[in-house]
Amino acid sequence: MSAFLGNLGSPPLLFFFLGVMAVVVRSDLEIPAQVAKALSLYLLFAIGFKGGVALSESTIDGSVLMTLLAAMALSAAIPVYTFFVMRKKLPTADAAAIAATYGSVSAVTFVTAAGYLDIQDIAWSGYLVAAMALMESPAIIVGILLYNHFGKQGNAASSLFSWKQLINESLFNGSVFLILGSMLIGWITGSDGMSQVEPLVKGLFLGLLCLFLLDMGIVAARRFRDSRHAATESAAGQPLKLMLVAALSMPLINAMIGLSVAWLLGLSEGDALLFVVLVASGSYIAVPAAMRLALPEANPGNYLTMSLAITFPFNLLIGIPVYHAMIRWLL
Amino acid sequence: MSAFLGNLGSPPLLFFFLGVMAVVVRSDLEIPAQVAKALSLYLLFAIGFKGGVALSESTIDGSVLMTLLAAMALSAAIPVYTFFVMRKKLPTADAAAIAATYGSVSAVTFVTAAGYLDIQDIAWSGYLVAAMALMESPAIIVGILLYNHFGKQGNAASSLFSWKQLINESLFNGSVFLILGSMLIGWITGSDGMSQVEPLVKGLFLGLLCLFLLDMGIVAARRFRDSRHAATESAAGQPLKLMLVAALSMPLINAMIGLSVAWLLGLSEGDALLFVVLVASGSYIAVPAAMRLALPEANPGNYLTMSLAITFPFNLLIGIPVYHAMIRWLL
Amino acid sequence: MSAFLGNLGSPPLLFFFLGVMAVVVRSDLEIPAQVAKALSLYLLFAIGFKGGVALSESTIDGSVLMTLLAAMALSAAIPVYTFFVMRKKLPTADAAAIAATYGSVSAVTFVTAAGYLDIQDIAWSGYLVAAMALMESPAIIVGILLYNHFGKQGNAASSLFSWKQLINESLFNGSVFLILGSMLIGWITGSDGMSQVEPLVKGLFLGLLCLFLLDMGIVAARRFRDSRHAATESAAGQPLKLMLVAALSMPLINAMIGLSVAWLLGLSEGDALLFVVLVASGSYIAVPAAMRLALPEANPGNYLTMSLAITFPFNLLIGIPVYHAMIRWLL
Amino acid sequence: MKTCKRIEIVIETPLARRLATRLRELGAPGFTLIPEVRGAGDRGERRADELSGDSSNCLILIACDDQATVDRILDAVRPLLSSSGGVCLVSDALWLRH
Amino acid sequence: MKTCKRIEIVIETPLARRLATRLRELGAPGFTLIPEVRGAGDRGERRADELSGDSSNCLILIACDDQATVDRILDAVRPLLSSSGGVCLVSDALWLRH
Amino acid sequence: MKTCKRIEIVIETPLARRLATRLRELGAPGFTLIPEVRGAGDRGERRADELSGDSSNCLILIACDDQATVDRILDAVRPLLSSSGGVCLVSDALWLRH
Ligand SMILES: Nc1ncnc2c1ncn2[C@@H]1O[C@H](COP(=O)(O)O)[C@@H](O)[C@H]1O
Ligand SMILES: Nc1ncnc2c1ncn2[C@@H]1O[C@H](COP(=O)(O)O)[C@@H](O)[C@H]1O
Ligand SMILES: Nc1ncnc2c1ncn2[C@@H]1O[C@H](COP(=O)(O)O)[C@@H](O)[C@H]1O
Numbered sequence A, B, C: 001m002s003a004f005l006g007n008l009g010s011p012p013l014l015f016f017f018l019g020v021m022a023v024v025v026r027s028d029l030e031i032p033a034q035v036a037k038a039l040s041l042y043l044l045f046a047i048g049f050k051g052g053v054a055l056s057e058s059t060i061d062g063s064v065l066m067t068l069l070a071a072m073a074l075s076a077a078i079p080v081y082t083f084f085v086m087r088k089k090l091p092t093a094d095a096a097a098i099a100a101t102y103g104s105v106s107a108v109t110f111v112t113a114a115g116y117l118d119i120q121d122i123a124w125s126g127y128l129v130a131a132m133a134l135m136e137s138p139a140i141i142v143g144i145l146l147y148n149h150f151g152k153q154g155n156a157a158s159s160l161f162s163w164k165q166l167i168n169e170s171l172f173n174g175s176v177f178l179i180l181g182s183m184l185i186g187w188i189t190g191s192d193g194m195s196q197v198e199p200l201v202k203g204l205f206l207g208l209l210c211l212f213l214l215d216m217g218i219v220a221a222r223r224f225r226d227s228r229h230a231a232t233e234s235a236a237g238q239p240l241k242l243m244l245v246a247a248l249s250m251p252l253i254n255a256m257i258g259l260s261v262a263w264l265l266g267l268s269e270g271d272a273l274l275f276v277v278l279v280a281s282g283s284y285i286a287v288p289a290a291m292r293l294a295l296p297e298a299n300p301g302n303y304l305t306m307s308l309a310i311t312f313p314f315n316l317l318i319g320i321p322v323y324h325a326m327i328r329w330l331l
Numbered sequence D, E, F: 001m002k003t004c005k006r007i008e009i010v011i012e013t014p015l016a017r018r019l020a021t022r023l024r025e026l027g028a029p030g031f032t033l034i035p036e037v038r039g040a041g042d043r044g045e046r047r048a049d050e051l052s053g054d055s056s057n058c059l060i061l062i063a064c065d066d067q068a069t070v071d072r073i074l075d076a077v078r079p080l081l082s083s084s085g086g087v088c089l090v091s092d093a094l095w096l097r098h
């Protein structure tokens, strides 16, 4: 419980709240778009580099490979069950997009969880950064395969869309590429490299995370407001409720799955938390961008709102400390 | 006198000069707009956070509340006298806009004064950051009230302008919101929070202030040049002279008022300087933006040029050390 | 040889490779344009300030002035021989633009070399920063003079181009101005000033250099790819080969010239390396911008591709350690 | 393809934001806004370099196939231009229907 | 001066990037792309504030003096607009020859 | 509403800056400049990613109701386009008078 309050009371989380409040009181506070983009690149660079250096100081054994494999397998498996559940209520394209979204991961949730562990001086292993990077693509590919198999063929944008291109994009997507690349460089240069970039990579990490989460709070709250408006206007109100239920239950269900696997793998406290957070989070950067191209008929008002405006804050504020408490209780 | 030279010789001030020089020699040096915006958000975040942490370590007593009240009262009172003086020479809308401008504050002048104190190891209290945030809105509201009462009614932009909206905007204006929010978070998380974000909030403060003032030097010098051109073209030359006189005497007069109040309140050396700087400075961000909406017939070539291109550099270069010398002499 | 590997294995260089790889695998990784611009301003600011502080701690004697003079003389002389060689194969305008390009310098190559020395704890003198700034303009002016003398007169853009303006621009070009200004301020404020901005100027230097070189890798690789496409499309293939030969031999030849002069001047190990790097590098910011205005008929596909996509990576990856090895062997 | 009017408005950023929210009420089927545009006109230069963004312009583009709506938009824009400056151009275009 | 068609397309950023690379294949003599444009239309607001950039629009401008090419471009754009939204306007202009 | 010419020029950033300062001398009543625009044409791609900004374009929009001024502007633009590339389109529009 103190961990729970500890998380809520840490500057990064409070800045997320502040961003939400800015939208609520209709303040015109705004982080310039290019700066927000740069902050997100910084976080990927820093976490990747840190992970790589940590990796260079440990041994990569069978259990590491098992964990990476398990991460990829989960990111391919989760979309399958998600798709069939969602399809009962939603059009095939939307179901596939949501499936891909939740199979993939949220880098910022991961980064925040890593910061949460750092603040509490709990160790975590660098290879989990690799796990994060490896979980982006399988979900995208499975999501599209599902749609192509169960949905009607011949979507209109197909003229602009080729499988080869899409696989390339999901493998070498900017975020995935930067994080893997930084990890590799951290791994090659080790602690010598770290000593050169430490003030940037470690010193500024939590401070810049505050500013980034401030922006995320603004963006998430705006999107939530938009979708509420849309729900009210369409007189139904039903979709928002459905979205809320799905976007709150999916992280919990997936966290349970992740927790079981982490337990089977015998991960340490810190590693288990990061693993669970990866499984429980949903993408709102790489996957939505891929979905706009491959499944343009899927409505981002569904999948993006769910992952960005509901699941992301939920994991950030409640998920991380709750998953942590469960891990402590279990281990 | 050594303090005076000390201020002129500090890197932040010298970078302001450098920006001015860039315009004088027609260099194409330019800080990208979104980066300049980000630097200004950083300064508000850092000074707010620092102020909040300082606040959490001190006790809030009656004298603190008195100071905050005095600050707000001055920011409402100064526009009144300013308006009636200005109205003798200028159209009502311009007089009202100038009044609002000088009732409000310049965050960067405040931040520079705080840096000036830090460099000289003179203590200042966190609640003055709150005073700064509280002084933005009253001036805007009084300025518009004055115009509505004494000016002709029915301005053309009224279709886009509603009182409710405007009050909301001046209360939850981005800068005000960020500084109050950061202060609140600094206050909640205290020194624990500070230890997490210290390298960003304290370590980089003066360095980034240098870069920001470089940009301010460029922007201020350009505006000064534009207004000189405008003055020459309109053959009169009179307005520029009037602007110069007003924009140099107002900070001095208001500094005297602020000094008296600070003395009555019994503020310490550092606090008195910050208080005086608040009263003596004029806004060039929040107020001009509000005036463009509420009083579009007021010419920003007057009020913005005065506060940004004349009063701001004056306070930065001469005001701060002079007010400091007076406080030392008085206390 | 270990120095060679040491350079290749340092984080900044590896991030340059990573940027190149991003283009090779067609990743959509991209540093926002304004942020990349800000990073380049930061590097100029930091290296200038550091150089100025170093200068304030040393004495400026005759040998310093000799070095500065030699630097300017080389930046005016190199374009002359380059022009006559290039003119045998290329149109006059292109030859003049390439001449100006290689007479001038690459600030980032210089900055990387300085970082390379810092990492290896080899001392270098602040006045070399001044040498860098002084080498930009002579090359531009000589290049245009050569073109005006040997090329056909009356270029079409002349309506927008005046000698006076151009000289002003090459003297007070943004980068030159910022670096000289920061150096001056570093020199004035000395170690007191440095203590205020140290975390920004020194702490973050290598980390931000990594991010900047990541961007440079992307930009250079894109340009190389474009020019290869252009070469293939035009069926010739010849120009690319010519460009490759010229852009690889020029830094080597100029490095030999620089090395001889450095040896004559009796420079120390660190200073000699920076001097050689200045002479051997080619501009891809200031000069191309000036050439677009003064010599619009010169094709940036030639001079910019050569300096940015070939010479720059060559110097970064191979040049610096090779020149260093030669200096060690010679001294 | 359907004929329509192409309305193009250059106006200061703070006013553009307000105008954008009003356009919907006026019945515009949609709009596109290009932010941080520079310019010069009767009221001098706008450099888009000021920190408040109040000296940058926006360019708003509206395609509208209903003449009554066009008139309503122009009536709303006219007083803005008189008091705060800016430019509004109207031309004919064909709107690709899909 | 030569008469030509001025095609103007507002479309989401991820699609705009792809469209731009296709334009050459369709025979467009060139194009100009204004990035990070905001807007609102049938599918709600696009604020250009999302990190993936997928909620910002681009405005693509194409001058084209060959009617067959114009038709080819419009045929390629039409299905994009149907599935992903956006606007395409065509008007007449004179192209300054140099 | 007054008839006018709507001149639209796409040109490299360094030249656009100069052109903008010349426009006033040529009698243009004003202009609007959209910076950092990308594009492709006869001279290959301009990606707006280079640090000097010299590979980005600007789009300059000029509304002008005086034919003599229009001609003067076009005469000044023509040689620029020949030597440095770019595009200039002219169309008719109505200028909302306020
Ligand atoms: N003739 C024109 N053509 C294009 N844009 C213009 C013109 N006149 C003014 N503008 C734009 O409208 C803004 C305000 O104009 P003004 O109110 O005349 O100062 C300027 O900053 C320009 O961006
Ligand atoms: N009538 C319109 N005029 C100008 N731009 C429009 C219009 N309708 C839509 N747009 C633009 O096209 C984008 C997509 O429109 P839509 O598909 O209708 O949501 C919007 O975000 C606007 O930028
Ligand atoms: N047909 C066209 N339509 C629209 N913009 C064009 C066209 N051709 C060229 N441009 C723009 O003008 C710039 C220079 O063109 P060019 O000189 O043909 O390389 C390009 O980068 C484009 O931004």
Ligand code: NA
Pocket (backbone or CB within 6 Å): A101, A102, A103, A104, A105, A106, A254, A278, A279, A280, A281, A282, A283
């Ligand atoms: Na997941």
Ligand code: NA
Pocket (backbone or CB within 6 Å): B101, B102, B103, B104, B105, B254, B278, B279, B280, B281, B282, B283
């Ligand atoms: Na004041």
Ligand code: NA
Pocket (backbone or CB within 6 Å): C101, C102, C103, C104, C105, C106, C254, C278, C279, C280, C281, C282, C283
């Ligand atoms: Na050189």
